[in-house]
Structure formats: structure tokens, C-alpha cells
Amino acid sequence: NGTLSTSVYHKPAAEPYVVPFISDHPRHVFENIVQTSLRRAVKYSSTFQLFNDERRYIKSTFLYNGYPSSFIDKTFRKFFSDYISSRSFLPFLDNEAQFIQMRIASSRQPSRQQSQVETRIATLTNDNDHLVEDLDKKEEFIIQENKKPNKLQNKLIIHYTHEKIFNTRKRDLHRIFQETFVDTPIMETKLIVGNTNRKNTMKELIQKRPTQTILKNKTKASIMNKIK
Known part of the structure; x- marks a missing residue:
């Protein structure tokens, strides 16, 4: 007739076993x-x-597993x-209106899996927000660094070994x-020419321990070191 009907599914081979009432668990576990x-029955029963x-x-x-009828x-x-009268003799819903009202309220509540997914999404969103903030801070720092004056800006440095x-x-x-760059914008660049003095060969040879590259006879040098 085109009507979709749903109910709680039980495997044909499944046996009606739950945690026995005589097991060593806190009372709230059985409740x-x-x-x-019951919540599954309300949600899946159409x-x-x-x-x-x-x-x-x-x-x-539950009676089969030793749960007292009073419990x-x-x-x-x-x-x-929340859906039956406190003066009602029956401890369950006794009309369809109560069931529909409870089912609608139950369908609005997210399942445990949905809650976990929403929590995960919220966590990822917060992490992304932190990443965006960190990136903004890094970009701001880079911009500030770029704004700092460069001491070598507009300077041309030439260095050579003096002879x-x-x-x-x-x-x-x-x-x-x-002469080359007169009357050009390049003249705003400051030319700096620097030099270092070449080491004196005599000074290198009179060192206490000359480098091996200077000594021609390594064997003789090792003997001299032993004598010293």
C-alpha cells in the first residue's frame, strides 16, 4: 500500500540474553x-x-535473565x-498519541554516533581556527620583518684581496x-670597496705549527715536532 513500516530487527539465531541481574554490576547499569x-524501540517502531x-x-x-518484575x-x-500520568496504573504508554509525541521528541535527539561526529567536526573547526590565527600571526610577523630597514639596501659592496x-x-x-653610471638612478647606490691583506708567507712559516699544506717534507716536519 506504499506505507513504509520499520521495527527493531532481531536476528533469527539470536538468543534473548542480556547482562544477568545477578551479575556484579552497579544498579544503574541494569537500569x-x-x-x-526502550529507547531503541521508540525510535525504530513506526x-x-x-x-x-x-x-x-x-x-x-529481562524476566528471562532474572530481572525482577518490580524492577x-x-x-x-x-x-x-514525562508522557504518562503519575496516577496511571500501567507503567507504559497506553495510547497512540503518547507514543507519537514521545517518538517525535526522541527523533530530535541526536544519536551517540551523531554526537560523536558533531564533536569531531567542532574539534576540527576549532583546530582550523587556531591554524588560521597562527598563519595570520606569521604573515603579520613577516610583514613587520619586511618593513624593517635593510642596512645593505642601496649599497654595492666589492671585496678583494689586497696586493x-x-x-x-x-x-x-x-x-x-x-663615469659609467653618471646621471642614472644607479648613482643612488652607494659603492663600498673593501679588501683584506694577503698573509705574509714569512709569517706563516714562522708559526709554531705550520699547516701541512705549506710544509713540503711531512716526514721532516713530524721529526721537528718530536724534537720540540
Whole structure:
């Protein structure tokens, strides 16, 4: 007839076993097991009749596992307390309107898996926000670093090793620079010419321990070191 009907599925080979009432568990564990079964029945039963069938199956299952009838009825009444009268003799829903109202309210509550997914998404969102903030801070730091004046900006540095034949090297370089780039924007660049003195060979040879590259006879050098 085109009507979709749903109910709690039980495997044909499944046996009606739950945590026995005589097991060493806190009392709230047994209550949670009963309420979870009822919550699943409300959520998956599309009609009031299917829900009642599942409710009877739940009660018989817990009776089979040693749960006292008074404990089951008390847990049922606690679960349905918002939808049945406190003066009601029956500890469960007795009309379809109550069932529909409870089913609508139950469908609005996210399942455990949905809650976990939402929590994971919220965590990832917060992490992404932190990443964005960190990137913004890094970009701001880079911008500030770029704004700092560069001491070497607009400077051309030439460095060479000085020898006697290069006595006029600095003066010549400045003159060539002036003549080549006169009346051009490059003249705003400051030319800096520097030099280092070449080491005196005599000074290198009179060191206490000359380098091996200078000594021609390594064997003789080792003997001299032993004598010292």
C-alpha cells in the first residue's frame, strides 16, 4: 500500500540474553540496559502496535535473565514518566498519541554516533581556527620583518684581496663607477670597496705549527715536532 513500516530487527539465531541481574554490576547499569532497549524501540517502531510488540519482547527478555518484575516496571515508569500520568496504573504508554509525541521528541535527539561526529567536526573547526590565527600571526610577523630597514639596501659592496699591484684599486673602481653610471638612478647606490691583506708567507712559516699544506717534507716536519 506504499506505507513504509520499520521495527527493531532481531536476528533469527539470536538468543534473548542480556547482562544477568545477578551479575556484579552497579544498579544503574541494569537500569541503563532496560532504558536503552526502550529507547531503541521508540525510535525504530513506526507504529504503536509494533512498539507494543517490542515492549513485550523487552520485558520477557529481562524476566528471562532474572530481572525482577518490580524492577522492570519501575524502570519502565521512570522512562515513560514525562508522557504518562503519575496516577496511571500501567507503567507504559497506553495510547497512540503518547507514543507519537514521545517518538517525535526522541527523533530530535541526536544519536551517540551523531554526537560523536558533531564533536569531531567542532574539534576540527576549532583546530582550523587556531591554524588560521597562527598563519595570520606569521604573515603579520613577516610583514613587520619586511618593513624593517635593510642596512645593505642601496649599497654595492666589492671585496678583494689586497696586493701591492692593487694600490689604486679602490680609487679606480670608484672612478669607473662614477663615469659609467653618471646621471642614472644607479648613482643612488652607494659603492663600498673593501679588501683584506694577503698573509705574509714569512709569517706563516714562522708559526709554531705550520699547516701541512705549506710544509713540503711531512716526514721532516713530524721529526721537528718530536724534537720540540
